[in-house]
Amino acid sequence: MSNEAPDPDDNGIALEATGLEKLFPVRGLRGRAVHAVDGVDIRLDRGRVVALVGESGSGKSTIAKLLALLIPRTGGDLRLDGEPISGRGRRAFRAYSRRVQLIFQDPFASLNPVHTVRYTLTRSVRIHRGALRGAALESALELLLDRVQLRPASRYLEKFPHELSGGQRQRVAIARALAANPEVLLADEPVSMLDVSIRLGILNLLKDLRDDLNLAILYITHDIASARYFADRTSVMYAGRIVETGDSESVTQRPAHPYTRLLIDSAPDPDQLTKAARKARGEAPSLVTPPAGCRFNPRCQFATDLCRTENPPLLDVDTGRQAACWGYSDRQDRPVLDDTLVGGRVSS
């Protein structure tokens, strides 16, 4: 591990996973498993935000937990600062979790009900800053709560989780992660229960930390508009695989994969109520017996025999953009996409 101070201009790789895989065995069905994460590559650069969006149940939280070493992976490699991470050993795990913090998806389950906000945050602050006490501790706690807009701090410090509203718990969970001053922040739906006003405040705060502390952030969300605003890059997941990745503006404004298109079209939009999603229907795939070939093929209007038999790799569609769709290959038997996707004819 290098001891040099991080260079603020260096957007080197902080955390990188290749070929990440997680199979959950299914009891009573010998040899069968839930393919929760299936061959995912993901790279978190310092001072950058990567958004992970996609289907419910497609493996986003599992990726976050794998990256946080909370569950063992069944395949793939992990590197933090270039160092291979095995994920074994308590000491190594503690050192790792100091540097890589996870904000859990469910704020109702992730805060210990028997501890006050003060206790929870104090513990986290001390992990990073040692045995802080007295006025220094007080001001550290106040600053943390102020950052997540729980003001004044005195109103919240002595509260137990059950005395807080959903959005207030979510903010305590964010404060706890920030208290440890990590290098990598894995944020699983961190603002899903917050109103737009506070949501913006928190996202702007994370943006500042990204810039000031060179933090690498994985931002898992269902709010695609916020991914557009907040994330440098966006990756889209479907049934355990990444099906599209690229800079956030292009992915959200000119999707390449048919699933991404469906996702963007389905987002509620009060200014376009009439065009509201037409083709939302469709079975989500079983992950125990996933469809052969491209996992989206049963719901895809463009699917051909090729899509039903062979799994498409991520293919280049534009500079810095990739999509796992045969439509972007040069195969003879590739599906023909229409002009609603970047690969189709350019519409006027």
Added chain:
Amino acid sequence: MSTVLPTPATVKTGEPVLQIRNLVVDYGYGDDPTHVLREVSLTLNKGEVLGLAGESGCGMSTLAYAASRLLPPPGIITGGEVLFTRRDGSVVDILKLSDKELRAARWNDIAIVFQGAMNSLNPVYRVSKQLTDVIATHRPALSRRELDDRAAELLELVGISPDRLRSFPHQLSGGMRQRVMIAMALALEPQVLIMDEPTTALDVVMQRQIVEQITDLRERLGFAVIFITHDVSLLIEVADRIAIMYAGEIVESATASEVYRMPRHPYSDGLLGSFPPLHGPRRELGGIPGSPPDLAKPIDGCPYADRCPFAFDRCRVENPALKQTVFADLEPERLVACHLHDLPLAKVPVQLTRRPA
């Protein structure tokens, strides 16, 4: 761009199914309770989806819990009534039901999907058992086979493959657990469905599928929904009517499109104006500066006055009642709690006086 909105004309108005009147809820006993709901009144009509929005901590969940009498201690209902119209037309006050009557009504008449629903399944039982238990309690005549079929049918309704029926809750993703709770709430086809942030863990495709499912069912079965969410775009799409809450009070109530296009309360204007657009040019976003007031302290005047760009002397001393807007004759149904609407039209800020059609 077409801007036709679904007219709420299909909704039978004037037939209330749930009437919340002057509901007061405190947290904490003794001399020093926190007043979390302060005289909230709200009417839910048959077949209607009523949206509830507001900033975090303003009392939306408390309202949902109190109205279904599920408020955990130290929350206490200290005043008001919740009138429920039964299928036979008789009216009961939920707050006065015996425990036995309440148990019979729960799930069957009024069902609730909690905020944090993904955490409210019992971790030690399989999903199938939890679903069939709820159905069996209220429909004892059903056979094992019928119960299992119904459970599978409900899961498919919310987009979960029935091969997951035998999963334990921890084996499901956050959004899947949320959907199981929605399925459970729909299981007995209740008359009133209260949903507190039910789709926070769902992708927009699944969210749309479920919202459509609920809208279909409400047309077929005529139930009514209270839908609590911070997702303003979603709310405008699903709700017929919207009530905006601030600091334990309702500050504005109107049809969804009216609130969106012509907000009358400065708070609604701030709340609705700051969400990031998915389409079109990126714009810088503000948000409302400041935070909601501490409900543990007495509030003089309008609770929003400290943050309101238009506050004047009266706002700091007198809490405005919910009443008609400055356009009372043009939009008699609309209600707002804001002193500005007592001023002559020319003195009301233009943001709040977009003209009704």
